[in-house]
Amino acid sequence: MDVIAWHSAPGCHASSLRGITAEKSIDCQRTRVVTSRNRSSHHDVIDSKWVSSRYPPGRSGSKSKKLYRFPRVHSSLEGIQNADSGSFIDEYGTYVTDRGDNVRRAVIPGLPDGDSGATISRRFWEWKPNLKVYYETSGSENINSPPVLFLPGFGVGSFHYEKQLKDLGRDYRVWALDFLGQGMSLPDVDPTPQLNNNGETEKESSMWGFGNETEPWANQLVYSIDLWQEQVRYFIEEVIKEPVYLAGNSLGGFVALYFAACNPQLVKGVTLLNATPFWGFVPNPKRSPRLSKVFPWAGTFPLPANVRKLVQIVWEKVSDPTSIAGILKQVYADHSTDVDKVFDNIMETTRHPAAAASLASIMFAPQGQLSFRDSLERCRMSNVPICLVYGKEDPWVQPIWGLRVKRQLPEAPYYQISPAGHCPHDEVPEVVNYLLRGWIKNLETKGSVVMPLLDNQHSLEHDTNAELEFLRLGSKRLVKVRLYGSDFSLWDQISSFINTRIKDIKMKFL
Secondary structure, three states: OEOEOOOOOOOEEOOOOOEOOOOOOOOOOOOOOOOOOOOOOOEEEOOOOOOOOOOOOOOOOOOOOOOOOOHHHHHHHOOOOOOOOOOEEOOOOOEEEEOOOOEEEEEOOOOOOHHHOOOOEEEEEEEEOOEEEEEEEEOOOOOOOOEEEEEOOOOOOHHHHHHHHHHHOOOOEEEEEOOOOOOOOOOOOOOOOOOOOOOOOHHHHOOOOOOOOOOHHHOOOOOOHHHHHHHHHHHHHHHHOOOEEEEEEOHHHHHHHHHHHHOHHHEEEEEEEOOOOOOOOEOOOOOOHHHHOOOOOOOOOOOOHHHHHHHHHHHHHHOOHHHHHHHHHHHOOOOOOOOHHHHHHHHHHHOOOOHHHHHHHHHHOEOOOOOHHHHHHHHHHOOOOEEEEEEOOOOOOOHHHHHHHHHHOOOEOEEEEEOOOOOHHHHOHHHHHHHHHHHHHHHHOOOOOOOOOOOOHHHHOOOEEEEEEEEEOOEEEEEEEEEEOOOOOHHHHHHHHHHHHHHHHHHHHO
């Protein structure tokens, strides 16, 4: 997350620790305000054959009325004994001690148990004909609280934010959606219906999108980052109806940043959770018109005949349960994390008849009109607050990528969590939720509440190390968090990263 001066880089007020929600100068060709359109959009409570009984009805939890302190926190401190006489409860209700070696030690809240969590509502929103967006929401009773929208990574959906919806939904109004072409935002009819088999195999005829003619509603449909950016804009304008805090993991982080760059007036702040720094292989026709012509197909329907054969081969591999289990094992640093629900939800998506062709469209879709770096620069110029929260043990978006973002936004607060992999919000949700709450409070109170792990203004300049302890299923867990200060040297961090890797390799052979 970044810490910045007023009307400078994204983040918080460096001179007085005042968070900012500055007016945003719009750096896009078109300006849109939050309005309700007279289109025939509606919201449906879930009723689909693609939804299984894994979604039990939830029950509402109680919501604390206090702004800076959470009475529920104290239940998470049970079993903490022999507290140091210098310990205190900070403005986040966190039990803080100092270990004496420049490392802060804090006991933070665990996740809510059972009935104490917020109720999650699951719905569909019809954006365009035959294109329904699935989303989940909680905290609707928190009328005057800030709205928070979570965007998922590639191959997953809103289910990946269940721990945020149940926890943060007690204090905020929270949404999470599925991108079109993923999760449960897949079409409910075939975009290229096959009138007869025409020599197609039984497997091909059972897969949507493998026909030769495209339905009118699917003309020019391509599951691209530009489509998702537009989807998010309309969702905010028509469903949430006010500017939001965005948080996105992996692909969702790229989309969140891209969206904020084009629609700063609709964004109060962006949190990047191991955001992927690039997306797409096919050049964008507007950015590279000549080069894009080299690629004869750019993800539209129907799929070309040669692509269909390739998709079938690839799909058999990527949809195999063993492959999915292997990927989850790779991206989660702590293998004790329960990923059964994540696995089940991914497997359910693979059984949808439109899933294979949707994957092909996603993989061959053009790149966005803005690169990740361009989006960062636009957000900086528009004073969009940016927050960085990265898992250190991510095998895909390794720490070097987060450090590059930090270099471009040197005053951005950057929290690095260890052990945590590619999906820190699911692996260590206690820590991510704690940091998100703190960052939002800092901005909402214009800095009267200091960001997590900071004591004073001087803390902004230098790195701060902390050990966060919490209870999970009755057992204590300990996670290390490093907050990079504005006194940042990319070379020092790269050297530290290389040295750490060398030590890890040596340890394996000892």
